[in-house]
Amino acid sequence: MAYTPYSEFKVGAALLTKGGKIYRGCNIENATYTPTNCAERTAFFKAISEGEHEFQCIAIVGGKGEDISTEICPPCGVCRQVMMEFCDPDSFKIILGKNMGEWEVYTLRELLPFGFGPANLNA
Numbered sequence: 001m002a003y004t005p006y007s008e009f010k011v012g013a014a015l016l017t018k019g020g021k022i023y024r025g026c027n028i029e030n031a032t033y034t035p036t037n038c039a040e041r042t043a044f045f046k047a048i049s050e051g052e053h054e055f056q057c058i059a060i061v062g063g064k065g066e067d068i069s070t071e072i073c074p075p076c077g078v079c080r081q082v083m084m085e086f087c088d089p090d091s092f093k094i095i096l097g098k099n100m101g102e103w104e105v106y107t108l109r110e111l112l113p114f115g116f117g118p119a120n121l122n123a
């Protein structure tokens with residue numbers, strides 16, 4: 001469902017809640033570029049807007065064109081920061097897929113070391 005008339009780079013994300021529900025997201029681009037929303041944030045915002053606040057992991061795939069992506073698509077910095085708001089950095093897993101059936105798994109802590117989150121404001 002990615003809406004990508006400008007980059008042709010299509011991304012899909014599937015966010016798994018602790019309760020076992022999956023929220024899917026795609027990237028949605030815009031003619032003025034900056035309002036573009038990444039697939040990961042689309043998935044998070046769909047879930048949050050439905051009342052979900054606890055998450056296990058997110059799977060992400062993306063690439064240019066119609067072919068199966070041969071490279072992983074790491075989440076951008078803004079999306080990592082959104083994950084930091086709602087996820088435990090040591091247990092939340094980010095699964096990066098490629099080539100139909102290959103994947104790499106990272107914790108949010110690995111992809112966002114020294115991230116600033118809600119706990120910092122309570123310190």
Ligand code: THU
Pocket residue numbers: 004007009010011026027028029036037038039040062073074075076079
């Ligand atoms: N994009 C995502 O949706 N997720 C990522 O992790 C990286 C980038 C999108 C934004 C834009 O529509 C396109 O990919 C190219 O940057």
